[in-house]
Amino acid sequence: MKKISLAIAIAATAVSGLAFHASAEPVDEQLFIDGQEMISRAPAPEGHPFDEVLSGWLFREAETRAAEADSFANPGMLDVERGEEIWATVEGSAGKSCASCHNDAAETMKGVGARFPKWDADAKRPIDIELQIDKCRVDNMGAEAYKFDADEQKALTAYIKHQSLGMPVKLDLSEGEMQSWWDKGKDVYYTRTGQLNLSCASCHEASMGKYIRADHLSQGQVNGFPTYRFNTGGLVSIQNRFRGCIRDTRAEMPKAFSDELLALEVYVTWRGTGLSVETPAVRQ
Amino acid sequence: MATPKPRVKVPKTASAGEVIVLKTLISHDMESGQRKDKEGKVIPRQIINKFSCEFNGQPVFSCDLDPAISANPYFEFTAKVTESGTFKFTWVDDNGSTYSDEQKIDVK
Numbered sequence: 001m002k003k004i005s006l007a008i009a010i011a012a013t014a015v016s017g018l019a020f021h022a023s024a025e026p027v028d029e030q031l032f033i034d035g036q037e038m039i040s041r042a043p044a045p046e047g048h049p050f051d052e053v054l055s056g057w058l059f060r061e062a063e064t065r066a067a068e069a070d071s072f073a074n075p076g077m078l079d080v081e082r083g084e085e086i087w088a089t090v091e092g093s094a095g096k097s098c099a100s101c102h103n104d105a106a107e108t109m110k111g112v113g114a115r116f117p118k119w120d121a122d123a124k125r126p127i128d129i130e131l132q133i134d135k136c137r138v139d140n141m142g143a144e145a146y147k148f149d150a151d152e153q154k155a156l157t158a159y160i161k162h163q164s165l166g167m168p169v170k171l172d173l174s175e176g177e178m179q180s181w182w183d184k185g186k187d188v189y190y191t192r193t194g195q196l197n198l199s200c201a202s203c204h205e206a207s208m209g210k211y212i213r214a215d216h217l218s219q220g221q222v223n224g225f226p227t228y229r230f231n232t233g234g235l236v237s238i239q240n241r242f243r244g245c246i247r248d249t250r251a252e253m254p255k256a257f258s259d260e261l262l263a264l265e266v267y268v269t270w271r272g273t274g275l276s277v278e279t280p281a282v283r284q
Numbered sequence: 285m286a287t288p289k290p291r292v293k294v295p296k297t298a299s300a301g302e303v304i305v306l307k308t309l310i311s312h313d314m315e316s317g318q319r320k321d322k323e324g325k326v327i328p329r330q331i332i333n334k335f336s337c338e339f340n341g342q343p344v345f346s347c348d349l350d351p352a353i354s355a356n357p358y359f360e361f362t363a364k365v366t367e368s369g370t371f372k373f374t375w376v377d378d379n380g381s382t383y384s385d386e387q388k389i390d391v392k
Contacts, residue, residue: 072293075356078311082286151286233314233355 025209026058026218027065033278034071036166042274049205055275056218059209060284064230068282076158076228076280079151079235083159086152092143098156101140105163113161113277114169117266119176126181126266129157130237131257148256154235158226161279168274169223171266178266185267188260194251200268215284220245221272222265224281235280238265288312288332292373294387298365302391306337306344309358310375310383316351332357334376340369365391 031038040055057065067073087098087105102108113129120127120135127135133156134145146153173179192199203212204220211217226235236244239256242264246253254260293307310332317329329351336346345361363371368391375383 072291072307072309073358073360075309075311075358078289078291078309078356081289230354 194249
């Protein structure tokens, strides 16, 4: 009996071994979150190196994909709930919460997650959701800006972006100087850095779909950020992910929200034009 | 760490004898006791070490948890329901705290 079950186990391993190689392509599946259809494949915008932009969801294991498809099983939703509490919490000298001005986020924040970063005419640079939250806190609430990657910052960002779940990403590059920041971001994307001499494009464009370091390389889309990652057991912000990738090339990491990384956020967000906002996505 | 917050998902209604799916999730760091802080000192272990589910006082499912279980542990299991009643879910923390939640189900 034992011999037979061992033989079955070997056979099963052999089959799954084959499947392992076959699954190096993104899966041919459709993402539904609680039954709501997400756009996980979209025609690329003009000037894009790919014909089709693909959500990172298509590159993940079946269990990881399933965790994102059910908002109850998605551990990132715990942070979204925390964000909802922060939304209604009064902070700062003005005695206000986010809700004091913006009321119900389900209405007022709908679509916001799909069109940021946008142009900030006051600061004369693009602004992403994290920076917009800080701007509101300092200017309107009389509260302090969040420390980069504070749990509250990630939770509130995820809550705000989650209000746009399913909406396609679309940046307005005609605003202010967005186009020149896009150009700058493109330069950053294609510049090789670090001892390993890698650019973003080395992995996410030239090697998209391949296995490297036991990982299935995606297009590096950011439509699901902040993303819940099982390897850290928590939310990971876009800027943190950029810094992590740059660190892995063994380069010096630019500061979060620096010109370089903000330009990169504009450019990389554009590369995912047409994909649904998946925040909080679930990744390995 | 913020106070762990349990979430459970139980169908509101079921027919007698139906096998239903129960889902639970609790926010918890599940600190393994293997990590060190910035000063090099071991961060003491603090995990959820036991989970149990009861229906009208009768055990449905329970298990022990160990340090290799990831943060925010998620359980999904099934139960056959024959009468209306209350599911009670309990999580036991290493620090002695217990977290619990209850959900009623109407069986027709």
